[in-house]
Amino acid sequence: MENQQEEQAQLNIELSEEIAEGIYANLAIITHSNAEFVVDFVNVMPGLPKAKVKSRIILTPQHAKRFMRAMVDNIKKYEAAHGTIQDQEPVSMPLNFGGPTAQA
DSSP, X not given: OHHHHHHHHOOOOOOOHHXXXXXXXXXXXXXXXXXXXXXXXXXXXXXXXXXXXXXXXXXXXXXXXXXXXXXXXXXHHHHHHHOOOOOOOOOOOOOOSSSOEEEO
């Protein structure tokens, strides 16, 4: 009976080759409304005045909070294995897409 419950609780996730390659981003722009968080991942190249959003993820507030907790947990595990991640100087760019904005 326990084994059947474990099998039912498993989620089969498919990862295509294209998605598995990933997309590099060195800037995340986060905006939110009362219903959702929008995270735009951007690749900013030095010396270029223009950058493109490479990927956009839209989350409910509940999923955004769960994602934040998962990131905190994974950063703690990473630092326990590899040492403290050194924070760099904050990036100061006037980025605003018409809503409350945070940078990561």
